[in-house]
Amino acid sequence: MREICINHIDAFTTKRFAGNPAGVVLNAECLSTQEMQQITNELNLSETVFLLPPQTVENDFRVKYFTPKEEIDFCGHATVALTWLVATEMGLAQAKHGIVLETNIGNIPVTWDIKDGNINSVEMTQAAPKTKDISVDLDKLSRLLRIEKDAFDLNYPLKLANTGNWHLLIPLKNDILIDKADPDLAALDTFNKKYGVSTTHLYTFNTKQDCDLYTRDFAPSVGIAEDPVTGSANGALAGLLYYEKIISQNEPTRLIIGQGHKVERPGTLYVTITPNGTEPIIKVAGAAIVTIKGVLHL
Template identity: 50%
Template sequence: MNAVSVYHVDAFTKDPFAGNPAGVIPDARNLTLPQMQQIANELNLPESAFLMPSVHPEADFRIRYFSPTVEIDFCGHATVGSSWLLATELGWLEKGRRIVFETNVGLIPVQLETEDGKLKRVQMTQITPSVKEIDLNPVEVARMVGIQTKDIDDRYPIKLASTGGLHLLVPVRTRAAIDQAIPLQSELGAMNREHRITTTHLFTWDAQEGYDLYTRDFAPAIGIPEDPVTGAANGALAGYLALEKLLPVGEKHHLVVGQGHAISRPGTLYITVETSSKDPVIHVAGEAHVTIAGQLRVSAK
């Protein structure tokens, strides 16, 4: 039997048992892809990240992400969790203030933000955002995500957006409507698989004090009924806001996004949107807490 170090890191929160839990395996060089999938299934967390050496000259690590059922191309909260673990537990902060991950969608640089010599936040720069149309009836969308048609905020378009994974963005008028949503998981999952959508992401500007936006995220197509606090989807949302000109062009915008409150795993994302260049630049930052550290025993290949 081989022992593999494994960590449970709660991302986008300072506290244990809040935010979005990620499995992090900091040395996966001797694991096969089927073993990675089996481990992710065993951990049964929204996503697990597996780090290994990279041959890319600009990358510090190759990172792969798995939900309990499938490999996904990019995961924001597992990137934050991996960066936090490297910096606080594995000595990376002594080497520098930057980590670059090679992912399936490209290079993801992470900046380690410190205060008084201690890690304050990690900030990842996601790949260039994009949006595209999708032909869906808002009435059907409302039914599948479990809200009333009148709850859809028709001031904003329902669109697909991406900073690495494809997310269906659904504008909602109130936080209460988002909290009360009861999605039809089977139908929503089938629709997402049909359109190769990773998650369906509800958002509203009707956020509680201290936040600019409030969101909730469902991902049954990849084996996650609800993703508590979603770095990739909220990054895609920020890109959508910029590309749809819902944020003034030529400025740097700072957004605080709350998610996870509806399922008692509150988390906070600090998003910076730069709109002065041809393509918006999206930075997503947050904190994390290493909640569990241990070893997983796996059979030798």
Template identity: 50%
Template sequence: MKQIPVYHVDAFTSTPFTGNPAGVVPDAGALTEEEMQNIARELNLSETAFLLPPQHPEADLKVRFFTPTSEIGFCGHATVGSAWVLATDYGWLEKAERLVLETNIGLVPVEWQTTDGRLTDVVMTQVTPKVRDAEVSAADVARWVGVQESDLDTRYPIRLGHTGNWHLLVPVKTRAAIDAAQPMLSELEAINRRQEAVTTHLFTLESKGGDYDLYTRDFGPAVGIPEDPVTGSANGALAGYLVLEGVLDNATEHRLTFAQGDAMRRPGRLQISISSSPDGAVIRVGGAAVPTLKGMLTLP
């Protein structure tokens, strides 16, 4: 029998039992892929991050992400949770101003933000965004996500967006319509698998004076997650979509607050900046985290 440390971390929040919970295994170098999948299934969180020695010469650590059913290329909230644990329990906040994580989709730099020496936020720079046609009808999408076709916001196109994973991005007129959505999960699973997408992501630019600029909701049955509370990768892809589709001016720097999780009673907030570079839009996604459980996991 062997034991390894494991954490349960709520990401994109500073309040326990809100935001998106992730598993974090900080010392996974001796684990097999089968053991990682079994641990992710045992923890039964949307994603669990496993930290290993890096293979890339520019990386500080390698991280692999598993849902209860499969490995995925990238996970935003588990990245935030992992970086928070590394900073607070493994001394990285004193070692360096940032670290570089090697993931299956490339290198992801992560920076710390502090106030009076206290960690307040973790900010990751996601890979360069891209979009492609979803090749689906508005009527079908409305039926799959469980809203009326008239609820869709036709000012903006339905697209697949990517900053690490592909996500089906669906514009909706109002938060009320998003909150009332009753998705057909089996249908979404089939279309996302066909599109090689991880989730379907509903969004609205209606804020009505709230503490956010965009409101979202995310469904991922194709990777064993009926609904994910607060998604760093999907909202990063959405931020890229906003400039690539001309919703926002790509020559201007934008700082936005995205809200998600309210419909699941796990509200979270993401701080997202969008800037330009010679290589394309730069998407930086940040937020706080709070560990709620730390212990030892026993393996056979």
């Protein structure tokens, strides 16, 4: 019998039972892909990340991400959770300023911020953002999301964006309307698969929460009804806002994004967008906290 140490970590929060929970499995080189999927199903969290030895000497680790349904190329909150654990419990914060992770979308650098001897947050540099147009009927979207057609805020872009996974980014007029959304998940699953997107991500600048942007994220096509706090989708959103000139293309912009309030798991992401030629550098930061540690018997 093999014993596998598992960790349950709440990401993008400093409080237990908030933010987005991720499963983290260190020393996963002894596991097959099938076992990783089975462990993810057993933990039954939106994503579980597995730490493996690197395939190239210039990187520190290789990682694989799974939802209860399938392997995915990238997951922001699981990256934050994993890096938090590596920096604290593996003690790397005393030896290094950060690490580089090999993923299916390329290398992801992650650093940590230390304050008064303790880690304050970790920050990942996401893949270069990409965007593309989508032609979609607003009447159909309103039926999918079960919101009124006049809830859409067409002063902002409704497009696809990607910093690792494709997301459909939909602007609504305020956070109240975002919280009223009650998607037809079966129909949204079909819709997302048709357009090759991982999630449907609602956003607004008009919020009473203590943040610049308020968002919600739905991902039935990868087995997640609603993702509480989404690092990859909010990174993609930042890239879209940059390309659409909603934020500055001349100097760095820092955004605070709030998510998870509707599902009573509020979390906070700190996103920095830095101009860099034709492609901005997107960095997403947040804190994390360990809530459960245990041993899985195989």
